[in-house]
Amino acid sequence: MKTLVLLSDARHPVSGRPAPAPTELQAINLARSLADEVTGLHAGPDAEAARGALGHGLARLEHRKILAGHDPLPSLVAAIGTEAPDLVLAGRRAGAGDQTGLLPYRLAEALGWPIVADAVALAVEGGVLEVIQALPKGARRRWRLRLPAVVTVHPAAPAAASFALGAAREGQVETAIGIPAPPDEPAMEERPYRPRPRLIASAAAGAGAAERLRAATQAAGPGGRVMVDPSPEEAAQAILNHLRAIGILKPAAGG
Incomplete structure (x- = not known):
């Protein structure tokens, strides 16, 4: 089973230095329960923050280099089309920037894949993915869906694997040029002030x-x-x- 984990350009909340997002590291741990080798995928100007995930069980990192502020979705869709994974995991939201949390949903829509949010456990049997979803107040819900699929990980998922310096040094980073996607300028309209009736x-x-x-x-x-x-x-x-x-x-x- 081939699994990809989306990695963002995350920052440590206190120091502001590049560091992997906690839920993304938890996603790597969940992916390793399904596959022996897990690949990371990042689209951005650099992969400094994503590179830190190599020491937490990630065997390989694919970096699609794009300009700062450009939309990473086209580059991610192209990379996933090349890799053809069975499952794509992601955190709930990026560890820096706007942090809207919409990228996994936009990705699933672009790929035409189903998506399940807030997973805390995963299992695969006969090509069917079983997801345990976290609900408010500690409740849980079970989902079954056909692969391929996109799944986001909840903070209540099992903790990430400890950092291993040797694994971080042995991990491979493959960099390729991504697809330029400048952000669309929002339509703005100026109107004179008028008092309300x-x-x-x-x-x-x-x-x-x-x-x-x-x-x-x-x-x-x-x-x-x-x-x-x-x-x-x-x-x-x-x-x-x-x-x-x-x-x-x-x-x-x-x-």
Whole structure:
């Protein structure tokens, strides 16, 4: 079984130095439970952060070099088409940058593959992938789907393998030129500031046509009643009168 793990240009949350994302390292550990050899895939200007995953069980890293800010999706789709893996694993979101978490879903849509999110355990039998999905409050759900597929890994998955310096030195990094994909400029429109219209006063419940027309055509004034240090009874009565006047409460019996 051939498995790829997507690696992002992650950064350590404290030092800001390049470092693999924790959920991506957990994805490598899950992939190793299914295949003896796991390949990493990264698209970006450099692979400094992704290279650190070689010491956590990754045998080989494929780097598709693209300019900073370019969309990595076309390069990833092309690399996956060349490698033809059975399974693609990814973290929940990148370890740096915008961190939208949408890339695995966009990738699955581009490939036409199914996707399951927040996996904590994986198993394969007879070409069918079994995924245990993490749900809120510790609940779990079992999914079965045909391969190939895309799966994202939940932080509750088994911990990543310990770093091994020898494995990191023996790991191979293969760099190739990716597909340029400049980001689309968002469509922007400038409009002059215009003050918002005032709210229209609502007619009381049961009002006639003339009162409703007057309420719809006249702007609401400040209205209200200023009460300075009223007694609790006076304040409560004023609130009730106001709610009845705007139609929220029915008129008082005999009023």
